[in-house]
Amino acid sequence: MNFFEIVNANVEKLNKNEQTLLDFVIKNMDSVKNKNIRELSAECFVSTTTFLRFVRKIGFSGYSEFVTVIKYTVLNQNETEETQPFVVDxxxxxxxxxxxxxxxxxxxxxxxxxxxxxxxxxxxxxxxxxxxxxxxxxxxxxxxxxxxxxxxxxxxxxxxxxxxxxxxxxxxxxxxxxxxxxxxxxxxxxxxxxxxxxxxxxxxxxxxxxxxxxxxxxxxxxxxxxxxxxxxxxxxxxxxxxxxxxxxxxxxxxxxxx
The missing domain is CATH 3.40.50.10490 (Glucose-6-phosphate isomerase like protein; domain 1)
Known part of the structure; x- marks a missing residue:
């Protein structure tokens, strides 16, 4: 289960503020995976209700699944970078x-x-x-x-x-x-x-x-x-x-x- 595979199907439905939230999450996935919803909501200057609504809109059943998938995605990315470095001629x-x-x-x-x-x-x-x-x-x-x-x-x-x-x-x-x-x-x-x-x-x-x-x-x-x-x-x-x-x-x- 990959964060981007789930989110990509729902990006078109996001409004401007929700796109800003998604951009923040993608850029800070390594730290986001260790925060609870109150900490992350405060860091994004939104209420927990607003953030939970955003989480569901991008394809997750709740905050727990959201964080779990991010943890898996970050772990998988790190393993891929170590074993298969991207080299371009x-x-x-x-x-x-x-x-x-x-x-x-x-x-x-x-x-x-x-x-x-x-x-x-x-x-x-x-x-x-x-x-x-x-x-x-x-x-x-x-x-x-x-x-x-x-x-x-x-x-x-x-x-x-x-x-x-x-x-x-x-x-x-x-x-x-x-x-x-x-x-x-x-x-x-x-x-x-x-x-x-x-x-x-x-x-x-x-x-x-x-x-x-x-x-x-x-x-x-x-x-x-x-x-x-x-x-x-x-x-x-x-x-x-x-x-x-x-x-x-x-x-x-x-x-x-x-």
Missing amino acids: QTAYREEYLKNINETVRVLDNIKLNSIVSLMQQKPKLYFFAKGFSKYAAEYIEYLYTLSGFIVIFPKNYEQRQLAYRNIDATDILFVFNYDGEDHELIEILQIIERKCQYAKLISVTGANNNTIQNMSDINLYLFTDEFYQNKIEMTSHVSLIAIMELLLYQYNEITKA
């Missing part, structure tokens, strides 16, 4: 990193890009759907497209996504960023949208594997990257995703100004 990593970006750009289909540009020229609303680490790349993309004059709707948590898809019109464009293309929540949303707005265009950016979201899309663009996980949390590079969306916007600007 930086030269090889840089070469692979650049190779993934180059390959992503090289395989971009110009016909697909032009098709998307034609849709964008109608100035529809753009919906961005992304989860996990992809959200942080999507925030930059949202900023970039908003500056270019588009109305961008980017729901950033579970509740916002559940509300956002209800407002999609048949003329809107949906962009879905999901590397493995198999996220159950996003697939469910896309299925509902497909039934509700048959003419809304779905554009996905996924890995190059054959996946569900890719197969549901009107247009799929795919990227190359090396998946990387730390403490069971995905920390895969999203530079290739940003490169695709930047190039799409540059192509739009070039064609529009011509």
Whole structure:
């Protein structure tokens, strides 16, 4: 039983204050495992009731299970670090990193890009759907497209996504960023949208594997990257995703100004 495996499934449900609590716990797991709920609540400047509510929201039945799992996770991490040190050949990593970006750009289909540009020229609303680490790349993309004059709707948590898809019109464009293309929540949303707005265009950016979201899309663009996980949390590079969306916007600007 690993702390990160339990928590990772519930991170999307946390509000800003709860995310701050989670950040504190993750950064101080070695000391947290030895504190009782009153000590830890006081250190986080919240009531014991608030902290217990947080503990249950991230997937634990109570404080006892919360501390037990943290103790196990810290112990397991220490053993792993002693027996399997993480060694990276930086030269090889840089070469692979650049190779993934180059390959992503090289395989971009110009016909697909032009098709998307034609849709964008109608100035529809753009919906961005992304989860996990992809959200942080999507925030930059949202900023970039908003500056270019588009109305961008980017729901950033579970509740916002559940509300956002209800407002999609048949003329809107949906962009879905999901590397493995198999996220159950996003697939469910896309299925509902497909039934509700048959003419809304779905554009996905996924890995190059054959996946569900890719197969549901009107247009799929795919990227190359090396998946990387730390403490069971995905920390895969999203530079290739940003490169695709930047190039799409540059192509739009070039064609529009011509």
